[in-house]
Amino acid sequence: MKSLRQTPLAAGLIVLITSCGQLIAAQPAQNPTLHARPADPITDLHGSDPAVGHPLPPAWHLQEAVRAGLVDVHQLLAKESRAADFRKFLLSAALNAELDKAQAADRRTVAAIRSRYAADHHLLRRAEFAYMRQALDAWEEALGAPTLSELAAEARQRAAKTTKTPDPDILPQKLTAVKRAAPAFYAYLRQTGSRWQPWYDYLQKDELQRQLGLKAPNPVVLEQIYHRHVTAAFRIPTPESRRLAEALRQATLAAYAASSSTPQRQAKLRALADALETCQRSCSRQAQATLAEALSWLGRRGMVPDLIQEVARQLQRPNLLIQVSRKLAGVNVDQALRDDFDVNDSIRDTHYVGSANSTGQLFLALDPSFPHASAAVGITTVINSQTTGYNNAATIDSHSTTEVRGQKKIQFQPQGFSSQPATADADTTSQVTGISPLRWLGQRRVYREVYAQQPDTDREVEWRTAARVAGELDRQLAGQIGSLNDFYQRQIRAPLLRRGKFPPQVAARTTRGQASLSVTQTGPDGLAPTGPPPDLQQGSDLAVRIHQSYVNHLATALLAGATISERQLADRLKPWFSQVPEGLQNADPAQLWRVTFAREQPLTVKLDRQGLAVQLRGTQFQVGDQLYPGMWITAAYRLVDTADGLQGLRQEKLQIVPPHFDPHSGARLGARHQVLRTMIRRRFERLFPEQFLVGRIKLGEQPNTPQLLFDHSYRTDGWLGLAFQLAPHAATVSSSQARSGTRQQVSIE
Incomplete structure (x- = not known):
C-alpha cells in the first residue's frame, strides 16, 4: 500500500483517526482536556471491564x-x-x-x-x-431478549412504581472512603519529585478537598474529578491510584443518588419509554439524544441497571465487520518445505552418520472457535534418512522414515493475542539393511541385540525429533506473536482505554474456512443503533463492512478538541503505508499546517447509495506561524464500481466555510475567510484528491508479494461493504532452514 489513494477511503480514514489517537496519547499530562475521560453513562460509572462481561450482540x-x-x-x-x-x-x-x-x-x-x-x-x-x-x-x-416495545413497556411500569428513599448514611460512608484513600496516593505523587505539582493541578486536589468537606457535594464536579483520576490510574498504575479511583466512583454514584427525587426518576423513565417506542420505527437523532440523556441520568444514579443493560444490548450493534478467508490468513504462512542435511549424532551408545532429506508443509489452520478466534501454525513433514551406526559390537546400516506433526495455537480476544506452547509428535519406522559384527563377537548375538534395541532407538528418535520441532516453532513464532500483541496493545487498545472508549463489544470467531471480527464502537451516548449490515457475495477472501457511525464515533473519541500537526500525522501514518502518504508530502517546512479539531463531531462520514461525504471541523488552523479562525471542510464523492475497482469521484471543489455557515443561504464570505479558504484548499486537496481508486492492494513490499484485487462493493444508507479476492500468484517452495544446492549438518538432540 503506497498511499491513501490506493486504499479504501473508509479504511484510510480509520487508519488516520487511529494514528491521530496515538498522537494524543503521547501528549504530556498537563493538558487536562486531552486526557480527561468523557462520561459514559452506561458502562463507565458502573466500572465494567471494557473487554469482558458485555451483553451479547444482537x-x-x-x-x-x-x-x-x-x-x-x-x-x-x-x-x-x-x-x-x-x-x-x-x-x-x-x-x-x-x-x-x-x-x-x-x-x-x-x-x-x-x-x-x-x-x-x-x-x-x-x-x-x-x-x-x-x-x-x-x-x-x-x-429471548426483550424487544424495544417490551423495554418501553417495562420502563413505563417502573415509572409508575414508587421507590424508597436512599439510605442517608451511604453518601457519608463513601466520602469517608475517599478521604482514607486520597492521602496514600498523593503521598506517592510527592515521592516523584518536581512532577507532583502538575498532577495536583490536573487532578483538582484542592477542589476535591473542598467537595469532601461539604455535606452534599456536587455530583457533577465529583464525576469530573473521578474521570481525571481514572486517567491517572492508567498512566500511574499503582494500587493507591486504583483504590482512589474506585472510591471516587462509588462516591459519585452515591452523590447522584442522594440528589435525585422520585418525580425526576419517573420523568426520565417515561422519556426513555417514549424514545424506545420511536426507535422501533427509526432511531432519529432526536430520539437518540433523548435516550442518551435519560440513560445518563439513570445510570449515574445507579437506577434500573438491568433495564439500562437491556437497552444497551438492543442499541449497541456492531458497526465494523471484517471477514478473512483461511487462504488469505495463511498467505504468508503456507509454504512447502524441503531440506537436505547430514546426520551426525549418538543414540543409545551408537554413533550415527549419514544423510537425510525432509519434505513437508507449513500451514495456518483455523480452529472452529466461538466467541474468540483461534488458529494454529502447523507443520507436517516426512524425514527419510540413510545412516550408518558405529558401536562396540557392530557397524549397522539402516533406513528410517519419520513422520512429524507439530502445531502452535494462537488465540485472539479483546484483551489481546496469546499463544500456547507448541506441541509435536513423531512416528518413526526404521529398517536395518546391514549388520557387520566385530570378528570376536558372535554374529547371532549381535543380530539379536541390534533388533532388540531397534524399537527403543525408534522411540528415542521420535522423542528428540518432536521436541526439536516444537522448540523450533516456539522459537520462531514467539517473537512474531509478541510483536503483534505489542502493536495491538500500544497502537489500538491503550489509546482507547485511556479515554474509556474501547469498544464495548469486540467479538471474534473462527471456522475452518474463515476468521471474523465484529466491533461495536459507541458514541458519547454509549449507543450505536445501526441496522443489519449488507450481505456480500460468498467466497470473498476479504470482506469489510463498515457503518458510518464507526468512523464518526471513533473520531469523536480520539480527535475531539485535539491539535494535530501535518508533520505529526505524516510520522504516524508512515509505518502504516511504508512511506509518507502523497497527500502529506510537503517540501516546504515553513508552510506546514496544524489544525485544532472541534469538540463535537470533529470528523464525520456520511454514506448513502450514491457515495460518501467527509467533513472535517476545525476550530483553529495554523500555517507556519500564522493563526487562522476555524473552518469546516467538506468533500463529497460519488462511488462507482468499475472494471478496475471501486472509483471515487469528487463531485465539486472542497466546500470550505466558517462554522455553521450555510453556503446555500446566499450570504457571501468576508475577505479574510476567502483568503483562508484558498489557502486551506491548496493544502487539503492533497488529502482529499479529485479521485481515488480501490483496486489492487499489495500485502507487502517484496516483488512477489501477494495482492488483493477489488471484487465488488455494496452501499446502502450508512453502510459500505467491500469485497476482495486474493490475486493468483506463484507458490513459493521454501524453508527458513533450507539451502538450495547445499547440505547442512544437524543434530537431533
Whole structure:
C-alpha cells in the first residue's frame, strides 16, 4: 500500500483517526482536556471491564456466526457415508429455514436444534460441533431478549412504581472512603519529585478537598474529578491510584443518588419509554439524544441497571465487520518445505552418520472457535534418512522414515493475542539393511541385540525429533506473536482505554474456512443503533463492512478538541503505508499546517447509495506561524464500481466555510475567510484528491508479494461493504532452514 489513494477511503480514514489517537496519547499530562475521560453513562460509572462481561450482540449478528459454522458442519458431513441421515437428525433443513427468517426466528425451534447437537455421538465431539453448540446457545439467548416495545413497556411500569428513599448514611460512608484513600496516593505523587505539582493541578486536589468537606457535594464536579483520576490510574498504575479511583466512583454514584427525587426518576423513565417506542420505527437523532440523556441520568444514579443493560444490548450493534478467508490468513504462512542435511549424532551408545532429506508443509489452520478466534501454525513433514551406526559390537546400516506433526495455537480476544506452547509428535519406522559384527563377537548375538534395541532407538528418535520441532516453532513464532500483541496493545487498545472508549463489544470467531471480527464502537451516548449490515457475495477472501457511525464515533473519541500537526500525522501514518502518504508530502517546512479539531463531531462520514461525504471541523488552523479562525471542510464523492475497482469521484471543489455557515443561504464570505479558504484548499486537496481508486492492494513490499484485487462493493444508507479476492500468484517452495544446492549438518538432540 503506497498511499491513501490506493486504499479504501473508509479504511484510510480509520487508519488516520487511529494514528491521530496515538498522537494524543503521547501528549504530556498537563493538558487536562486531552486526557480527561468523557462520561459514559452506561458502562463507565458502573466500572465494567471494557473487554469482558458485555451483553451479547444482537440476534442478526449471531445468525451469521451460526451460518458460518453450518458451512463447516456440512463440509465435514460430506465425508461421511451417512451424511444425509446426519443432516436429517441435526435438523439442518429447519435450521436453514430459521436462518432465513432473520429477526423472526423461533426460539423454541432453535432450542430443539441445539439439543440435537448435544447428542452423544463420537462425531459430535469434533470442534465443528462444539462451535455450533456455543453459537446456537448465544443465538437462543439473544432471541429471548426483550424487544424495544417490551423495554418501553417495562420502563413505563417502573415509572409508575414508587421507590424508597436512599439510605442517608451511604453518601457519608463513601466520602469517608475517599478521604482514607486520597492521602496514600498523593503521598506517592510527592515521592516523584518536581512532577507532583502538575498532577495536583490536573487532578483538582484542592477542589476535591473542598467537595469532601461539604455535606452534599456536587455530583457533577465529583464525576469530573473521578474521570481525571481514572486517567491517572492508567498512566500511574499503582494500587493507591486504583483504590482512589474506585472510591471516587462509588462516591459519585452515591452523590447522584442522594440528589435525585422520585418525580425526576419517573420523568426520565417515561422519556426513555417514549424514545424506545420511536426507535422501533427509526432511531432519529432526536430520539437518540433523548435516550442518551435519560440513560445518563439513570445510570449515574445507579437506577434500573438491568433495564439500562437491556437497552444497551438492543442499541449497541456492531458497526465494523471484517471477514478473512483461511487462504488469505495463511498467505504468508503456507509454504512447502524441503531440506537436505547430514546426520551426525549418538543414540543409545551408537554413533550415527549419514544423510537425510525432509519434505513437508507449513500451514495456518483455523480452529472452529466461538466467541474468540483461534488458529494454529502447523507443520507436517516426512524425514527419510540413510545412516550408518558405529558401536562396540557392530557397524549397522539402516533406513528410517519419520513422520512429524507439530502445531502452535494462537488465540485472539479483546484483551489481546496469546499463544500456547507448541506441541509435536513423531512416528518413526526404521529398517536395518546391514549388520557387520566385530570378528570376536558372535554374529547371532549381535543380530539379536541390534533388533532388540531397534524399537527403543525408534522411540528415542521420535522423542528428540518432536521436541526439536516444537522448540523450533516456539522459537520462531514467539517473537512474531509478541510483536503483534505489542502493536495491538500500544497502537489500538491503550489509546482507547485511556479515554474509556474501547469498544464495548469486540467479538471474534473462527471456522475452518474463515476468521471474523465484529466491533461495536459507541458514541458519547454509549449507543450505536445501526441496522443489519449488507450481505456480500460468498467466497470473498476479504470482506469489510463498515457503518458510518464507526468512523464518526471513533473520531469523536480520539480527535475531539485535539491539535494535530501535518508533520505529526505524516510520522504516524508512515509505518502504516511504508512511506509518507502523497497527500502529506510537503517540501516546504515553513508552510506546514496544524489544525485544532472541534469538540463535537470533529470528523464525520456520511454514506448513502450514491457515495460518501467527509467533513472535517476545525476550530483553529495554523500555517507556519500564522493563526487562522476555524473552518469546516467538506468533500463529497460519488462511488462507482468499475472494471478496475471501486472509483471515487469528487463531485465539486472542497466546500470550505466558517462554522455553521450555510453556503446555500446566499450570504457571501468576508475577505479574510476567502483568503483562508484558498489557502486551506491548496493544502487539503492533497488529502482529499479529485479521485481515488480501490483496486489492487499489495500485502507487502517484496516483488512477489501477494495482492488483493477489488471484487465488488455494496452501499446502502450508512453502510459500505467491500469485497476482495486474493490475486493468483506463484507458490513459493521454501524453508527458513533450507539451502538450495547445499547440505547442512544437524543434530537431533
